[in-house]
Amino acid sequence: MNPDYLDFEQPIADLEVKINELRLVGADNNMNISEEIDNLQEKSHKLTTKIFSSLSPWQISMLARHPLRPQTEDYIRYMCTEFEELHGDRMFADDQSILGGVAYLDDIPVMIIGHQKGRSTEEKVRRNFGMPKPEGYRKARRLMLLAERYKMPVLTFIDTLGAYPGVDSEARGINEAIAENMAIMSRLKVPIIATVTGEGNSGGAIAIGVCDYLNMLEYSTYYVISPEGCATILWKSADYKADAAEAMGVTSSRLEELGIVDRTVPEPLGGAHRDMQLTATRLKETLLEQIRQLKNMDVDALLERRYKRLMRHGSSS
Amino acid sequence: MSWINKILPSKIKTDTEVKSRNIPEGLWKKCPRCDAVLYSSNLAENKDICPKCDHHLRISARRRIDIFLDPEDRVELGKDIEPHDILKFKDLKKYKDRLVAAKKATGENDALVVMQGKLKGQPLVVVAFEFGFIGGSMGSVVGEKFVIAVNKCLEENLPLVCFATSGGARMQEALVSLMQMPKTSAALERMKQNGLLYISVLVDPVYGGVSASLAMLGDINVAEPNALIGFAGQDVIRQTVRENLPEGFQRSEFLLAHGAIDMIVHRKDMRDKLYSLITKFMHSYSVQAS
Numbered sequence: 251m252n253p254d255y256l257d258f259e260q261p262i263a264d265l266e267v268k269i270n271e272l273r274l275v276g277a278d279n280n281m282n283i284s285e286e287i288d289n290l291q292e293k294s295h296k297l298t299t300k301i302f303s304s305l306s307p308w309q310i311s312m313l314a315r316h317p318l319r320p321q322t323e324d325y326i327r328y329m330c331t332e333f334e335e336l337h338g339d340r341m342f343a344d345d346q347s348i349l350g351g352v353a354y355l356d357d358i359p360v361m362i363i364g365h366q367k368g369r370s371t372e373e374k375v376r377r378n379f380g381m382p383k384p385e386g387y388r389k390a391r392r393l394m395l396l397a398e399r400y401k402m403p404v405l406t407f408i409d410t411l412g413a414y415p416g417v418d419s420e421a422r423g424i425n426e427a428i429a430e431n432m433a434i435m436s437r438l439k440v441p442i443i444a445t446v447t448g449e450g451n452s453g454g455a456i457a458i459g460v461c462d463y464l465n466m467l468e469y470s471t472y473y474v475i476s477p478e479g480c481a482t483i484l485w486k487s488a489d490y491k492a493d494a495a496e497a498m499g500v501t502s503s504r505l506e507e508l509g510i511v512d513r514t515v516p517e518p519l520g521g522a523h524r525d526m527q528l529t530a531t532r533l534k535e536t537l538l539e540q541i542r543q544l545k546n547m548d549v550d551a552l553l554e555r556r557y558k559r560l561m562r563h564g565s566s567s
Numbered sequence: 568m569s570w571i572n573k574i575l576p577s578k579i580k581t582d583t584e585v586k587s588r589n590i591p592e593g594l595w596k597k598c599p600r601c602d603a604v605l606y607s608s609n610l611a612e613n614k615d616i617c618p619k620c621d622h623h624l625r626i627s628a629r630r631r632i633d634i635f636l637d638p639e640d641r642v643e644l645g646k647d648i649e650p651h652d653i654l655k656f657k658d659l660k661k662y663k664d665r666l667v668a669a670k671k672a673t674g675e676n677d678a679l680v681v682m683q684g685k686l687k688g689q690p691l692v693v694v695a696f697e698f699g700f701i702g703g704s705m706g707s708v709v710g711e712k713f714v715i716a717v718n719k720c721l722e723e724n725l726p727l728v729c730f731a732t733s734g735g736a737r738m739q740e741a742l743v744s745l746m747q748m749p750k751t752s753a754a755l756e757r758m759k760q761n762g763l764l765y766i767s768v769l770v771d772p773v774y775g776g777v778s779a780s781l782a783m784l785g786d787i788n789v790a791e792p793n794a795l796i797g798f799a800g801q802d803v804i805r806q807t808v809r810e811n812l813p814e815g816f817q818r819s820e821f822l823l824a825h826g827a828i829d830m831i832v833h834r835k836d837m838r839d840k841l842y843s844l845i846t847k848f849m850h851s852y853s854v855q856a857s
Contacts, residue, residue, distance in 0.1 A: 420804070
């Protein structure tokens with residue numbers, strides 16, 4: 251099994267193996283087998299299209315956690331120029347599961363804050379697998395307040411398994427860190443645009459997720475509890491994770507129907523990791539359009555709009 | 568019923584259901600902490616605090632409000648708001664059926680009760696979570712009623728007191744329930760900006776999305792003694808860190824020591840303490856009003 255492909259993608263992986271073998275054979279023997287390769291490539295494309303046209307919510311959840319999926323650092327690299335990372339919460343530590351800093355998006359200075367899960371084992375450990383402790387959220391808070399003072403739009407990128415469930419996290423007040431971030435974001439006097447790029451799990455996601463526009467990448471997920479967690483509690487077994495993902499409506503299409511998500515950013519065939527540049531370009535276009543719409547709004551109107559958006563959720567009136 | 572019960576002749580069955588029916592219901596209760604057998608009437612007089620070990624027993628939202636507010640001038644707010652099954656959610660049970668069962672068990676429409684009233688003559692709004700209603704979980708109705716409470720405070724310049732006890736966000740409302748966290752937090756921020764006092768009282772237990780939003784945002788955070796308060800559940804933490812949790816972890820006393828709350832207040836002193844706080848912080852309003 252090829253670890254770069256998910257289980258439901260294995261037929262595609264098998265074809266890709268064949269294509270690569272043929273390429274090697276062709277190179278060794280000077281044989282002209284390009285026609286055969288073309289055929290197989292077309293087949294692979296068709297198969298991918300077919301598989302990706304009817305993904306289940308659980309399959310999308312797996313794609314959202316794909317090991318090769320682009321992370322905040324990648325989006326910064328492909329979308330922005332002159333990124334300067336800013337570190338630390340000024341109180342306790344620099345939590346590297348949240349990445350923050352300033353950059354240009356075209357010619358607009360922006361504050362970027364996003365989860366970073368890490369890719370190599372060393373990086374994953376350093377970044378605590380993208381699970382922030384209170385100091386991570388407090389760093390995010392500091393950067394948001396900084397952005398407010400210098401009138402920079404705040405762009406957040408959500409991709410986390412959740413806030414870190416540990417003794418130290420609790421001792422330093424993870425619940426207060428999340429709550430206070432939401433309160434401050436609800437009245438921050440600059441535009442905030444949040445994008446779920448991978449998985450957005452619960453309080454750990456919403457703590458940087460209060461916004462004027464909420465985007466989701468096509469194969470990202472957003473939930474109040476992970477499908478595994480939900481299945482364990484309500485179905486009494488994590489084996490029902492696919493049922494839980496279905497029932498909760500974790501995908502962008504379902505959340506758009508519910509009026510929570512504003513925009514779904516389409517991903518390249520096979521997912522964001524197959525073409526990071528294209529994914530980032532599409533997201534950048536969306537972000538620029540949204541910044542333009544929000545930038546000229548009067549501050550009071552912007553805050554009133556944000557407040558009304560929040561009050562609308564689950565309102566009976 | 569296990570297989571052995573099925574094959575036993577009915578004469579020798581020791582059916583617990585039949586047995587329990589012989590005891591007058593509700594005459595006595597057992598303290599969950601020290602196992603002392605307590606007469607319900609004594610317990611009620613003692614505000615549901617165990618006279619033997621001082622354990623604060625869990626009580627309903629209505630009882631909570633009843634022992635806190637003055638008896639006169641109470642007006643319930645948002646009483647008729649009913650929950651909706653937005654997602655048509657179904658796990659082993661239908662969410663709809665869970666709602667019906669919870670309503671039957673508690674007599675409430677959902678997990679929050681909002682009451683405008685007075686504390687020793689001081690006007691205020693009180694909200695209390697009903698833990699018996701799907702674990703006091705926060706869905707759209709809880710969020711909506713909480714905002715109704717805040718709006719009443721904003722209209723009439725009143726302080727707000729919240730008694731939170733909850734397992735967290737309500738899974739059956741999925742992301743809509745998550746959105747109640749920023750919704751209630753944003754509303755509280757408006758109170759703060761208008762200089763209106765919000766006191767959050769944490770009572771056993773408070774977890775998840777409720778602890779990480781409205782329950783931790785008090786100008787003053789208060790807890791009853793020995794309440795369990797945390798973001799992540801202890802089992803989840805134990806599985807993550809793979810070590811024993813420290814003694815007293817996530818208890819009120821732990822939170823006080825770590826700076827998360829202002830004080831621990833005994834249930835018997837709640838009225839006096841909160842009155843003492845409110846009159847000081849709301850002094851400018853009472854001067855204006857008189």
